[in-house]
Amino acid sequence: MFRAMNGVWGAPIAWVGRSALGTAGGFGQFGRFMARVGRSVADTRTWSAVVVVQMARIGVSSLPIALFIAAFTGIVLALQASYTFTGAVPLYFVGVLVGKTMLLELGPVLIGLALAGRVGANIAAELGTMRVTEQIDALETLAYDPLAYLVVPRIIAGVVMFPLVVAFADATGVVAGWITAINLLDLSTPEFVRGLRLFFLPFDVTYSMIKAGSFGLAVTAIGSFYGFTTRGGAEAVGRSTTQAVVVSSMLILVLDAFWAVTLL
Amino acid sequence: MSILLEGISKAFGSKVVLDRIDLEVREGETVAVIGGSGVGKSVLLKTIVGLLEPDAGRVVVDDQVVTELSREHLYELRRRVGYVFQFAALFDSMTVKDNLAMGLRRIAGMDAEERAHRTEEALRLVEMEGYEGQLPGQLSGGQRKRVGLARAVATRPKYLLYDEPTTGLDPVTTSVIDRLILKMDEELGVTSVVVTHDMTSAYRVADRIAMLYDGRIRFTGTPAEIQAADDPIVRGFVEGRPELMQESTA
Ligand SMILES: Nc1ncnc2c1ncn2[C@@H]1O[C@H](COP(=O)(O)OP(=O)(O)O)[C@@H](O)[C@H]1O
Ligand SMILES: [Mg+2]
Numbered sequence: 310m311f312r313a314m315n316g317v318w319g320a321p322i323a324w325v326g327r328s329a330l331g332t333a334g335g336f337g338q339f340g341r342f343m344a345r346v347g348r349s350v351a352d353t354r355t356w357s358a359v360v361v362v363q364m365a366r367i368g369v370s371s372l373p374i375a376l377f378i379a380a381f382t383g384i385v386l387a388l389q390a391s392y393t394f395t396g397a398v399p400l401y402f403v404g405v406l407v408g409k410t411m412l413l414e415l416g417p418v419l420i421g422l423a424l425a426g427r428v429g430a431n432i433a434a435e436l437g438t439m440r441v442t443e444q445i446d447a448l449e450t451l452a453y454d455p456l457a458y459l460v461v462p463r464i465i466a467g468v469v470m471f472p473l474v475v476a477f478a479d480a481t482g483v484v485a486g487w488i489t490a491i492n493l494l495d496l497s498t499p500e501f502v503r504g505l506r507l508f509f510l511p512f513d514v515t516y517s518m519i520k521a522g523s524f525g526l527a528v529t530a531i532g533s534f535y536g537f538t539t540r541g542g543a544e545a546v547g548r549s550t551t552q553a554v555v556v557s558s559m560l561i562l563v564l565d566a567f568w569a570v571t572l573l
Numbered sequence: 574m575s576i577l578l579e580g581i582s583k584a585f586g587s588k589v590v591l592d593r594i595d596l597e598v599r600e601g602e603t604v605a606v607i608g609g610s611g612v613g614k615s616v617l618l619k620t621i622v623g624l625l626e627p628d629a630g631r632v633v634v635d636d637q638v639v640t641e642l643s644r645e646h647l648y649e650l651r652r653r654v655g656y657v658f659q660f661a662a663l664f665d666s667m668t669v670k671d672n673l674a675m676g677l678r679r680i681a682g683m684d685a686e687e688r689a690h691r692t693e694e695a696l697r698l699v700e701m702e703g704y705e706g707q708l709p710g711q712l713s714g715g716q717r718k719r720v721g722l723a724r725a726v727a728t729r730p731k732y733l734l735y736d737e738p739t740t741g742l743d744p745v746t747t748s749v750i751d752r753l754i755l756k757m758d759e760e761l762g763v764t765s766v767v768v769t770h771d772m773t774s775a776y777r778v779a780d781r782i783a784m785l786y787d788g789r790i791r792f793t794g795t796p797a798e799i800q801a802a803d804d805p806i807v808r809g810f811v812e813g814r815p816e817l818m819q820e821s822t823a
Contacts, residue, residue, distance in 0.1 A: 443662035446624050450656035451676040451724075452648040 342534050345456055346464065352457035356465070359458065363466035367428055371474045374427060375420045379478035382415050383407060383485030391494045400496055404504020407486035412513045416479040418565055421524035424471065425557040429532035432463055433553035436536025437546035445537070460533040464526060471525030472518040479517055520568055524561050531557040575599050575764060576621060576732065581630035583616055590616050592788035593630070603758050603765045605775040608785035609810065614768040615659065617785065618734050621766065622654050623647050634732065652679060655725030655763075659736040661717040663709035669696070669720050670705040676728045695727035696720075699753060715746040722750070726757060733757055733765040739774045747774060754778045772811055784810065 350356075390406040436459060439445050448455045483505070490496040535553040539545050576598040583591040590613035598604045608614050619625040620632055623639050632639040637650055663672050673692040677683055683691075696702050699719040709717055718738065725733060735754065739747040751774050757763050758778075769775050775782050776796045784792040784799070784807055792799060792807045799811060809817030 439664075442660065442665075443658050444664055446619070447656070447658060447662040447664070447724075448675075449624055450622055450651055450654065451728075452651045452679045453675070454644070454648070 338538070339531075339534055342537070343530060346460050346530070346533075349454050349456035349461055352454050352461075355454060355457040356461040360462040360465050363462045364470050367466050367470040368474065370427060370431070371420075371424055371470070372477065374423055375474045375478045376481050378419050378423055379411070379416065379482040380485040382419060383411060383482035383487075384489045386410055386415070386482070387486040387489040387494065391490075391496075400494065401500040401504035401507075403486070403490050403494065403496060404501040405507050406504075407490075408483055408505045408509060409513065411482040411486070412479050412517045414565075416482055417475050417517055417520040417524060418561065420475050420478050421471070421521065421528065421561045422558055424474070424524070425528045425561060426554050428467065429528040429553045429557045430550050432529060432532030433536040433539075433550045434546060436460075436533060437539035437549040440537060440539045441542055441546060455537075460537065463533055464529045467525035467529030468522050469525070471528070472521040475517060475521035476514075479514075516568070516572060519572070520565065523564050523568070527560045527564060528557045531560060575602075575633075575635075576766065577631075577633040578617075578621070579631045579633070581617070581620055581627045581632065583613070583620065583625065583627050589788050591620075591627070594785075594788075594790055596783055596790060596793075598764055598766055600764055601758070601762050602780045603754070603767060603778055605767045605769055605779035605782045606785055607770060607772070607775055607782055607810065610770060612785045613788065614770075614785055615736055618656075618736050618766060618768050621734060622651055622656060648679075652676075652728060653730050654732040654734065655728065655730035657718075657722050657725045657733065657735040657738055659740065660714075661709070661721035663717055663720060663724070665709045667708075668705065669701070669707050669709070669712075672709070672720060673724050673727045676724060680728060691727050691729075695723040698726065698756070699723045700749070715742050718742065718746075718750065719753075722753060726761075729761065731763060733763045735765065735767045735769075737769055737771075738767065739769065739771050747771070748777075750774075751777045772813075786810075 386407045387403055390403040391400060394400060394402055436445070439459070445455045445459070448458055487498070487501050487505075490501045491498055532553045535549040535556070539549045576596075578594055578596040581591055581594040582589070594617065596604070596606075596617075606614050606617060616625055620627045621634060621639070623632075623642070627640065630640070634650060635653060637646070639647065639650065642650065663669075664675065667675070670692055673695055674688055677688045677691055692705070693702070696704065699722050701716065701719050701723060704712070704716070704720070709720070712720065722735075722738065733754075738750050738754065742750065754765065754767060755778055758765060767775070767778055779796060781793060781795055782799050783790050786806055792802060792804060794802070799807065802808060802811070805817040809815055809819075
């Protein structure tokens with residue numbers, strides 16, 4: 310009886326145990342990687358020469374998709390708000406909902422998730438390819454600290470550029486909501502603006518930026534980690550890229566909850 | 574002013590790749606390390622510049638113990654060592670010229686003019702003038718290897734480490750590369766280690782040849798000595814007769 314149970318339950322339990330151990334080991338490895346990255350920040354001469362290029366790359370590759378997502382989110386938020394309120398709540402509350410939701414949640418989180426797929430995957434694939442083709446070893450032999458040259462500028466660019474991109478996205482979402490409200494709903498501009506300002510706090514913007522910055526850190530750090538630690542060939546690069554996207558997306562959602570608990 | 578490996582061991586997981594390797598490369602000498610693929614030739618070369626850390630043993634390069642150096646001192650030492658990678662390992666987002674400039678930018682006090690001069694000189698040495706603006710993706714395998722060699726010598730290192738510089742090249746390009754290795758040796762007096770499984774190349778460039786087999790140095794000697802060796806493992810490899818190697822393990 311017990312043996313039979315062991316047969317049925319043994320495998321899943323072993324799997325849970327292995328995953329937990331694997332995850333714990335992964336955390337340890339990631340922690341050590343980040344500690345080394347932290348030390349490499351001191352090598353300013355190496356990363357300062359390339360950080361602007363990385364900022365431009367992240368900005369240019371992210372803005373179109375970020376603004377696209379934000380515009381449609383703004384439209385849908387306005388329409389769904391008016392549908393939900395249906396007379397019970399004054400219609401100018403559409404402005405409240407669009408502004409608050411865009412800034413506090415959907416701006417940073419949707420853009421963060423989209424950029425996990427774009428920026429994070431890109432970093433993991435690029436560094437992974439450099440690893441398996443020995444370009445990272447080549448940097449070492451040419452007396453470059455590869456963490457200072459490759460990873461630090463990408464992480465700094467992420468932490469600086471994500472908030473910037475999300476700021477544009479937040480604004481785009483609100484504008485899209487406003488245009489929707491005055492065209493498709495029975496709302497005037499003064500009413501929409503009244504709603505927008507009703508519960509607005511300057512902290513909302515800070516909160517949005519803090520989230521975006523932390524997502525930028527998560528996406529670029531995780532992407533760099535998986536890329537940098539790739540072992541093997543082309544297939545391994547593919548695996549690293551997928552893992553980078555999955556793990557950084559999950560981390561964004563965890564951070565999202567973390568900031569809600571600690572800052573609100 | 575030499576390279577010294579003392580009791581170097583390295584395992585990956587349970588797989589022992591190097592097992593207490595001793596090897597000395599004297600100043601100005603060229604030593605070829607030969608052996609079948611997967612015996613750990615690249616691993617051995619990587620421990621010399623600290624790209625891989627051995628599990629045990631000491632590596633001494635230019636009177637400095639590589640295995641005990643701080644990061645800064647290790648980078649300092651690497652400026653004196655050129656490394657030629659098996660598949661060139663060129664930075665594929667950069668032009669040929671920028672690839673060469675990468676190492677030169679690390680030399681304190683070198684201005685753009687001097688860098689351009691050194692780049693030109695190194696490309697001339699490998700007969701790749703006129704390719705400055707090309708991206709690595711636009712070059713053939715042999716051209717990439719030559720640029721990889723140029724990148725390694727542009728900084729005028731005292732030591733050169735070559736990982737299979739001629740593998741996969743046609744016989745003509747192979748002899749061009751071999752002549753380059755000899756030229757580095759004669760004109761610049763560099764101390765080199767050439768990893769290869771190409772015996773013709775080994776005979777041409779090496780003062781001494783060391784054979785790696787089953788994690789150990791099986792044989793060290795001059796090209797003449799290795800050709801006269803009795804050991805069936807050595808003879809089997811050198812003469813390309815695997816049946817000799819099998820007899821001895823059976
Ligand atoms: N970073 C690494 N991680 C795990 N195994 C490795 C690593 N580098 C090399 N190996 C293994 O060590 C052995 C020797 O590799 P290598 O030195 O590349 O052989 P070769 O003599 O062909 O250059 C191979 O079995 C290889 O799989
Ligand atoms: Mg090799």
